[in-house]
Amino acid sequence: LTTQDSQGPPARVGLTSARASVRGDGNELTVIVPAYNEAETVGETVRSLRDQTCPPAEIIVVDDCSSDDTAAVAEAAGAMVLRPPENTGSKAGAQTFALGSVRTELVMAVDADTTLASDAIELLLESFEDPEVAAACGSVVPRRVRTVWERGRYVEYLFAFGFYKRIQEHYGKPLIASGCFSAYRTDELRAMGGWSTRTMAEDMDLTWTIYARGQRVRFIPEAVCYPIEPHNLDFLSKQLRRWSHGFVQNVRFHWRSLLDLGYLRSMVTVAFWDALCASLAYVILLPALAIAIDRGILLAYLIDAPVVTVPVVVQASRRRELRRALVSLPSFFVLRIVNSVFMLSALWRELVLRRSLLVYEKGH
């Protein structure tokens, strides 16, 4: 087991005198895998990183004081393991702990329950040929699609990565470089202080900070990762609590800098509107109208089904998963009601009660 040197980070090698473009070369990349009690999955994650067409120079697993065999499994799979003196309290904290040990020009964060398609890193690194690009992310597809929650998330991702995110990329403003699989310029990341723990959505925070600094983020749809999504309501609740609070916290924190970023400002404005109004409609308005006027009003929950189906079918066809997508489609309508409950709760607590969520609860 290796522990980070408390004297500070080792000397940085491989950096050119000035920030320069990076050709798609794994020798310039270190992957950080934060892990807390991930013995079941971290081995597969490290192996998928080593089996890349463009393998990284180094794989660092941060064993965040796990009580299981995470460190041993990761080391056996071929990763370098770092262990902080005490639990860092969040994924962002664990990742930033390892940042000091990175000696390459690029650094990537990959979740310990996430595997990558064999060419994912190679495809992602090509983005950094543009010197203005500070971060790049890829598509996300749930690895397991069995329960109603996994199926709902699967449909959400097919929609988001097949339609929304491609348009965001066209306009040069992907909303989030997903925390489970994104690459960054190491010097830029260090200049921003690493992954911040000031919000519950460190990936959104980092992405918006990069834009605020006048730099670019790329979305490469062909670079695919496969995380394990929450399979039950308990895990899902923890994840949605983090995401919803993280979204509100980031809007509160970044709104001034967002104002000057035209397309991003518009995206966040309408997303915030939807977060509030769609949630109110799903959780309060429609049930109230159904009770007061006519039960047929409940059909409004499905009113956008044809619109949702189109991009989902297109993306599923690209992946040759049409049957799975169609079977999963009803689960999406269940999941978004749950999303609404958590979003309303987050808006109420963060903006009205001013009780910010500060404790990171690990889900998936």
Added chain:
Amino acid sequence: MTAGVPGFGLGGVFFIISALLAPFRELIMTARGRSSRARWTSVGGQLLIALAMISAVGAMLGLVGLVSAAEPLQGLMSFPLLPLTGTGALLVFILVVAKLVQLCSFGARRGRPANFERRGRRINFERREALGETEAS
């Protein structure tokens, strides 16, 4: 929808409009020599999806009209102009409000770009200089 953010409301309309406008933006990019075949392919794909989504809405509304109207043909031809116009107007209103807030903020700074903008421009300039691109341009 963005994962975790419920609903296909104004966000959906916003992205459909974005997809419809993307070819015009790409024309400008092409004129500036910053486009590519891959970009046009992507724009075309998203445009087709947006058009299919609009068609799906039209088909659904037609079906609802067909079921609810006394005269099937009348129902099929009826077009809910008011709700659609209202949705579009609401989207425009919200985006305009956001823009006005930005302009007020910009005015408060007396037209000076924010610190982060200046810093970002300097970093990008340094990178391009390191690559010799500034001399070429």
